[in-house]
Amino acid sequence: MNLTVTDVRLTPVLIADPPLLNTQGVHQPYTPRLVVEVVTADGVTGVGETYGDTKYLELARPFAEKLKGRRVSDLNGLFTLADEVAVDASRVSEAVDVGGLRGVQTADKLRLSVVSGFEVACLDALGKSLGLPVHALLGGKVRDAVEYSAYLFYKWAEHPAGVRAERDDWGAALDPAGVVEQARKFKERYGFSSFKLKGGVFPPDEEIAAVRALAEAFPGHPLRLDPNGAWSVATSLKVAGDLGDVLEYLEDPALGTPAMAEVAERTGVPLATNMCVTTFAEIREAFTRGAVQVVLSDHHYWGGLRNTQQLAAVCRTFGVGVSMHSNTHLGISLAAMTHVAATVPGLHHACDSHYPWQSEDVLTERLVFENGAVRVPDAPGLGVELDRDRLAALHRRWLDDDGTLRDRDDAAAMRIADPEWVTPAMPRW
Ligand SMILES: O=C([O-])C(=O)C[C@H](O)[C@@H](O)C(=O)[O-]
Ligand SMILES: [Mg+2]
Structure with missing residues (x-):
């Protein structure tokens, strides 16, 4: 060979x-x-x-x-x-x-x-x-399927008029009813039973109402809210106080380890992050200060599947939970995430994945979610084919792109609909 x-x-x-x-x-x-x-x-x-x-x-x-x-x-x-x-x-x-x-x-x-x-x-x-x-190359799976959460987003029905885009059938979600409707579709289509709402979009009271509506529509289901650090410590504590009874965790309510540590000290709601612990160098301060209770690994920026296993071992040592973060990705990465997640003992939280939002892939067969989980492939390699x-x-x-789309820029996309839009200063609320 x-x-x-x-x-x-x-x-x-x-x-x-x-x-x-x-x-x-x-x-x-x-x-x-x-x-x-x-x-x-x-x-x-x-x-x-x-x-x-x-x-x-x-x-x-x-x-x-x-x-x-x-x-x-x-x-x-x-x-x-x-x-x-x-x-x-x-x-x-x-x-x-x-x-x-x-x-x-x-x-x-x-x-x-x-x-x-x-x-x-x-x-x-x-x-x-x-x-x-x-x-098997990573030491062998300890589970046969990996559970994922429904990744809910506030969403327009379509991209702004005049912008070349593919259409989707998810509809708009701009209020609590829209978010619940989107969650129902996720559950119907993929069987997900954990729900994460991407927040930091509307004033916190509106997002609190959306999570409350989810809790009513899906009693007992794990719920998460992630405003990407858009809140002050005081706002984070207010949200934690209002939603503490229904949240599995609050994800990056405030920006940076010191602010997260302050929030963590004053609430019993677990805090998760994919923003203040994103490298091995950031672990020591965050863990010793008790700033986070769950780290959302991402094999892309942690440096691969074996580094993800190492991160999981460090988390285990400190009694910190581990799960997975996701950006827009194809089936290749979903397969990679599933393989490594299958090898991590004590993965107690469903992983994030954007995959359901992606209507396009480069695989001959899309990966499927059954009851919210992806079966761990046992074929050689990743088990996928280009x-x-x-x-x-x-x-x-x-x-064919003239360069405008080759670098992700969410603020630029927003300016097409709202020319006055500037990247918000943090904390936004
Ligand atoms: O904090 C997170 O979970 C993310 O940043 C995930 C994604 O980047 C998401 O927020 C997005 O793509 O808009
Ligand atoms: Mg996040």
């Missing part, structure tokens, strides 16, 4: 995204992703996926060149390789990523986000070469 990488293919794509609202603005009609393929000397192809914005592509290209000649089994070596790829300082001059949705932006985190796509592709190729599923025609079509869309 020859596991040497002889070729690496990078295919940026633009995939359709509905008009989902968050505190920074609204999703653009298409969002960039990068599909990574590694090919071994034996002709085995492994596939991975990560962010597709320009700053990631700029790193992925030299990284791909360096990977050639190495073995797909050399997973630790990926981090050494990544250290050799220079990050343009202007790419990390902002303190926060995606207008603040993914926490601090550092050169390391950028590199790790790129490594993750290659790590998954290498694991896929290795698994296919050995005839083993990725979860549909090359779909991949080519979505790449064509990326090629």
